[in-house]
Amino acid sequence: GSPLPEAVPATPGSPLPEAVPATPGSPLPEADCPLEIPASVAQVPLGSANDNNSQTETHMYDPTNDIITASDQPEHESTPPRTWNEIIAEYDAHESYRQSVSWADRCESPPDMLPELPRSPGRAVQMHQKLSSPSRKRPIEESRRILEERQAKAQQQRDKLQEEKTQKSKIVTEKIREARETRDARTRQWREEMEGRLQRAELLRSSHLQEIVRKAQEEDAKVSEIAFINTLEAQNKKIQVLERHQVHEARMLDLQEERQRKREEQAAREEAAQERRRALEAERLAKLLELDLRRREQDAKIEQMRLERDKAREEAAREKTRERERKLEARNTAIQLSAEELEKRLQIKRDESSRRYDQQLEQKKEKAAVSTRHLSSEDAPSINVYKKMKWCSICHVKIISEVYMLSHLRGQRHQEALATLEQQQEPSALIVEAPEEQQGSARDSPELQERLRAGRKRAKKLRQRMASRVRELEARTSAQIMSRPKLQKALRELGRQLEGSELSAHLDRTLGEISRSLKSAEDQLCLCQLGGVASLLRLLLVHSEPSLTGRRKSLPERTFRLAVGILQGVCAGNTDNCRYFVLSNKFGPVVDLVLQHLEVPEPGQTDDPVSTALLCGPLLGVLATVLSALAPTAAEPSLQQPIADCISYLACTGVLDQVCKFFNSVTGPTDSHGCTQLIMGGVNLLVAVTACMHHRVKDVFVEGIDDPSSLITVLQQTDLLGLLQLLYAMLLHDGPPRHFFSPPTLPQHTLAIATAAMKALNNIAILNLRMMQACLGAEGVSLEFRHVVGYLLWYCSHYSSPDLLQELILAVGYFCVLNTENQVFLQSGRNPTLLQLLCGLPFQYFSNPELTRLLFPTLVAACYRQKENSAILQQEISPRLLVAFLQENLQAIPDSNDFTAFCNRFPQTKWKDALQFFSS
Numbered sequence: 054g055s056p057l058p059e060a061v062p063a064t065p066g067s068p069l070p071e072a073v074p075a076t077p078g079s080p081l082p083e084a085d086c087p088l089e090i091p092a093s094v095a096q097v098p099l100g101s102a103n104d105n106n107s108q109t110e111t112h113m114y115d116p117t118n119d120i121i122t123a124s125d126q127p128e129h130e131s132t133p134p135r136t137w138n139e140i141i142a143e144y145d146a147h148e149s150y151r152q153s154v155s156w157a158d159r160c161e162s163p164p165d166m167l168p169e170l171p172r173s174p175g176r177a178v179q180m181h182q183k184l185s186s187p188s189r190k191r192p193i194e195e196s197r198r199i200l201e202e203r204q205a206k207a208q209q210q211r212d213k214l215q216e217e218k219t220q221k222s223k224i225v226t227e228k229i230r231e232a233r234e235t236r237d238a239r240t241r242q243w244r245e246e247m248e249g250r251l252q253r254a255e256l257l258r259s260s261h262l263q264e265i266v267r268k269a270q271e272e273d274a275k276v277s278e279i280a281f282i283n284t285l286e287a288q289n290k291k292i293q294v295l296e297r298h299q300v301h302e303a304r305m306l307d308l309q310e311e312r313q314r315k316r317e318e319q320a321a322r323e324e325a326a327q328e329r330r331r332a333l334e335a336e337r338l339a340k341l342l343e344l345d346l347r348r349r350e351q352d353a354k355i356e357q358m359r360l361e362r363d364k365a366r367e368e369a370a371r372e373k374t375r376e377r378e379r380k381l382e383a384r385n386t387a388i389q390l391s392a393e394e395l396e397k398r399l400q401i402k403r404d405e406s407s408r409r410y411d412q413q414l415e416q417k418k419e420k421a422a423v424s425t426r427h428l429s430s431e432d433a434p435s436i437n438v439y440k441k442m443k444w445c446s447i448c449h450v451k452i453i454s455e456v457y458m459l460s461h462l463r464g465q466r467h468q469e470a471l472a473t474l475e476q477q478q479e480p481s482a483l484i485v486e487a488p489e490e491q492q493g494s495a496r497d498s499p500e501l502q503e504r505l506r507a508g509r510k511r512a513k514k515l516r517q518r519m520a521s522r523v524r525e526l527e528a529r530t531s532a533q534i535m536s537r538p539k540l541q542k543a544l545r546e547l548g549r550q551l552e553g554s555e556l557s558a559h560l561d562r563t564l565g566e567i568s569r570s571l572k573s574a575e576d577q578l579c580l581c582q583l584g585g586v587a588s589l590l591r592l593l594l595v596h597s598e599p600s601l602t603g604r605r606k607s608l609p610e611r612t613f614r615l616a617v618g619i620l621q622g623v624c625a626g627n628t629d630n631c632r633y634f635v636l637s638n639k640f641g642p643v644v645d646l647v648l649q650h651l652e653v654p655e656p657g658q659t660d661d662p663v664s665t666a667l668l669c670g671p672l673l674g675v676l677a678t679v680l681s682a683l684a685p686t687a688a689e690p691s692l693q694q695p696i697a698d699c700i701s702y703l704a705c706t707g708v709l710d711q712v713c714k715f716f717n718s719v720t721g722p723t724d725s726h727g728c729t730q731l732i733m734g735g736v737n738l739l740v741a742v743t744a745c746m747h748h749r750v751k752d753v754f755v756e757g758i759d760d761p762s763s764l765i766t767v768l769q770q771t772d773l774l775g776l777l778q779l780l781y782a783m784l785l786h787d788g789p790p791r792h793f794f795s796p797p798t799l800p801q802h803t804l805a806i807a808t809a810a811m812k813a814l815n816n817i818a819i820l821n822l823r824m825m826q827a828c829l830g831a832e833g834v835s836l837e838f839r840h841v842v843g844y845l846l847w848y849c850s851h852y853s854s855p856d857l858l859q860e861l862i863l864a865v866g867y868f869c870v871l872n873t874e875n876q877v878f879l880q881s882g883r884n885p886t887l888l889q890l891l892c893g894l895p896f897q898y899f900s901n902p903e904l905t906r907l908l909f910p911t912l913v914a915a916c917y918r919q920k921e922n923s924a925i926l927q928q929e930i931s932p933r934l935l936v937a938f939l940q941e942n943l944q945a946i947p948d949s950n951d952f953t954a955f956c957n958r959f960p961q962t963k964w965k966d967a968l969q970f971f972s973s
Contacts, residue, residue: 501710501770508705508763515702519638522695537579540570544580547588560592564615568622577623581630589620590639593646593672617671624678631682632692640679640699644708647672651711670727673712673734676703680741688748696745701762703742709767709774712738716775719782722803729802732779736809739774743816747952753819754871754960765821773817773828776810777837783807785840795851796844804854807845811860818867819952826872838868839882846890858894859907865891866911866958876919888915888922892929899934909938910958917959917967932971939968 543566550560567585571577580586592608593616624631634640650668680699687696703709712735723729742764749759760766768774783803799807818825829838842861849858865887869875879888891912898904913935916922926932943964947956959967 504763504766504770505707505710508707512702512705515698515705516641519641519695519698519702522636522638537570537576537583540567540576540579540585541583543567543570544583544585544588547585547592551588551591561612561615564612564619568615568619571619571622574627577627577630580623581627581633586620586623586630586634586637586639589616589623590642592616593620594642613668614671617675621671621675621678624675624682626682628682628686631679632686634679635683635692635695635699640676641702643672643676644702644706647676648706648708648711651708651715670730670732670734673731673738677734677737677741680745681737684741684744684747687745697762700742700745700764703738704763704767709739709764710771713771713775716779719779722783729806732806733802733809735774736776736806736813739776739813740809740816743813743820746820747816750819752949753822753952753957756823760821765824768817769824769828772831772834773814773825776813777829777834777841780807780810780841781837784844796848798852799848804857808854808857808860811845811857811864815860815863815867815952818864819957822867822870826868826875829868830872830875830878835878839878839887843882843887843890846887847885850890850893850895862891862907862911863953863958866914870914870959871917871963873919876915876917876922879915880922880925886925888925889929891915892926899930905934905938906955907953909935910955913939913967913971914959917963917970923971935971936968939964939971943968 543563546563547560547567550563567580571580593613624634647669680696683692683696686692715731716735719728719732723732746762746764772778783806784799814825814829828834842865845857845861848854849861865879869879880886885893891908894908898908912926916926916935923932942955947961948954949956951957
């Protein structure tokens with residue numbers, strides 16, 4: 054199994070390798086395989102063994118080949134070659150076979166098989182008889198003789214071959230012996246040369262070692278001299294150091310004596326100064342004592358003079374009192390006589406006036422009760438809540454304000470209840486004070502308390518889920534932090550201040566440095582990566598963190614607003630930071646902080662809860678900014694569940710209920726910046742929350758979407774978060790000033806709040822249209838909606854506010870689409886009604902395709918299958934405009950992704966029916 058050695062080329066004269074010597078006549082080793090003997094060994098001379106032109110022939114001998122049986126002998130020694138004519142004749146003979154057999158059969162047949170000619174009948178029997186003939190069999194003696202001759206011939210050949218092998222082995226052995234002698238001679242010559250070289254090397258080594266010893270002795274002498282020199286130098290240095298130390302000690306003693314002398318002089322001066330201070334203090338005390346004595350004497354004199362003046366004044370007052378009493382007694386007697394007579398006449402007039410007033414009031418209430426078109430009064434009713442709630446005795450409905458009173462008396466429910474009465478009663482007798490058990494607020498209802506209780510339980514599970522999401526985010530976060538030295542320094546300073554036991558006085562300056570460093574989106578992202586968001590949130594939680602309450606001061610208002618402003622600036626327009634804000638559970642603590650400080654008083658107790666607004670307004674703005682930035686990407690799989698958890702947490706913790714409570718507490722226009730900021734933050738938060746849920750809506754007109762977050766339930770129970778009541782209080786607290794030629798200009802913050810509120814209503818309508826229509830069509834809210842929308846449409850007709858007008862048009866369309874009662878509501882009230890105001894918009898809304906695309910769907914929704922509204926529309930504009938609009942949309946491809954498109958504002962299945970209605 055070992056590998057064969059590589060062949061080494063042989064040069065002329067080189068010795069051959071050793072081999073086993075072979076003696077003449079010794080037997081060769083037997084082998085299982087044939088023996089190969091190169092012919093060059095026996096034929097070529099030794100000197101010509103390296104000739105490259107010579108060729109080597111190998112003679113093989115196998116003894117078994119000498120045994121040849123009789124069956125191996127061929128019948129014919131050679132086959133005669135065939136001529137070309139024979140080959141052609143054979144090919145023609147097989148022609149019929151090739152025509153009868155398919156090409157596939159010929160391919161499957163073996164390549165060496167040739168088709169045979171058809172055999173004649175009986176040929177097989179003839180061949181069997183011929184081959185079985187006894188004459189073909191050889192006798193046993195003949196076979197044995199032939200075999201013995203072959204064996205003898207083979208034995209002769211073996212002997213001859215063995216002799217040749219013996220001769221060749223002798224020649225090879227002689228060559229090996231000569232090569233070995235040549236090799237031994239060369240080895241002896243090489244050994245002698247090596248011994249001569251070793252002797253010369255030993256002589257050279259001995260001389261070299263003697264030279265090394267000599268040099269070492271010289272170096273040792275030099276080292277001894279150097280050591281002696283170094284010892285002398287060290288002794289000299291030691292002496293110099295001792296001398297310097299003595300000089301230093303002397304100088305230190307002098308300095309100590311000088312200091313002692315100066316201390317004694319300083320003590321003497323201090324003693325002298327102390328003596329002078331004691332003298333000055335004694336002099337000062339003496340002066341103070343003297344001043345005190347003078348002051349006491351002066352006070353005694355003043356007190357004496359005051360007593361004398363008081364005594365004189367009292368005497369004069371007593372005299373005047375006696376004179377006045379005499380005059381009053383006479384006057385009272387005369388007045389009493391005249392008052393008795395006047396009281397009799399006034400009592401008669403009061404009775405008559407009260408009777409006439411009650412009669413007129415009853416007549417007005419009866420007219421209002423039987424009115425079928427819900428005619429409104431000259432001014433809008435007051436929004437102020439009754440101190441004691443009213444109660445409708447036939448409808449069993451609680452009435453909280455004049456708005457709800459007027460809306461209920463004109464409502465269909467009250468009219469149907471009046472029709473069922475057997476005996477007609479006066480309207481004043483139907484509205485009474487509510488029972489004691491009904492005097493509580495609607496927020497104290499058992500359904501609301503049960504929802505809040507279940508929400509608090511669910512909020513705990515949501516906190517745990519969001520906390521687990523934070524751990525997953527930290528495990529896979531590996532972003533490279535950008536270099537911002539100035540920002541990093543400010544954040545490190547903020548971290549040191551947060552770690553301290555007290556808030557630093559330089560906290561505002563640190564926050565100012567951070568705010569000034571945020572100049573681009575990269576700076577915002579760098580602040581988030583460096584942990585700035587977490588540090589700012591820790592700073593904001595100073596008010597609510599229990600472990601910090603006892604050892605930290607309250608966070609100043611200016612610092613709080615500055616920190617919230619930075620947090621809002623970091624998230625504004627930066628989707629990555631907003632995504633980190635949600636996934637890292639920064640959303641939950643901010644919601645908890647809002648809930649802690651959003652303590653709103655009951656309606657009617659205060660008009661401007663500014664203290665609450667100062668803290669919660671900016672925080673609500675942060676939440677709205679985060680959700681509004683993530684609304685376009687809310688459909689992403691990685692954000693769907695986190696955003697849904699944030700919305701659920703808002704609904705479960707009661708933040709939206711507290712915001713609604715604050716909206717209901719507003720009873721007039723707000724000029725306070727903090728209160729305005731809280732209102733704007735709450736409305737923007739509702740806009741952002743509803744916008745984040747739009748990706749779930751497939752069709753606006755299908756029944757509402759699944760609401761695992763309970764947001765729709767909260768909106769339904771809070772009358773759409775009290776948005777209409779808020780706008781009514783801000784815009785119509787004194788009634789609409791319709792007597793002016795044009796409405797007064799509204800502040801910019803009021804317009805912004807109104808625009809955001811209308812956008813929130815439209816977003817709610819996209820989520821659940823039926824719930825939005827039911828809430829806006831309810832008693833009280835419907836009247837507020839009509840007054841608010843009517844006033845804002847009137848305002849937009851005099852002042853340019855395209856964003857607000859767009860949201861108003863959309864809101865009116867969603868309010869009345871496929872809702873007959875709400876359609877009738879558009880043509881109620883005094884002129885101009887809501888429908889007339891829509892028809893009276895500027896001309897570009899009927900000519901510009903972009904604006905007609907906005908207005909005409911609302912007009913179609915308002916007048917579809919409503920003859921009275923269609924008649925009012927026909928008086929203002931031509932219905933052919935709506936017909937052309939419907940025909941154009943029937944031919945176009947609807948865009949379901951655009952919520953302002955016609956297919957999302959009026960059901961596509963009703964288009965042909967609407968075209969037929971307006972065409973007729």
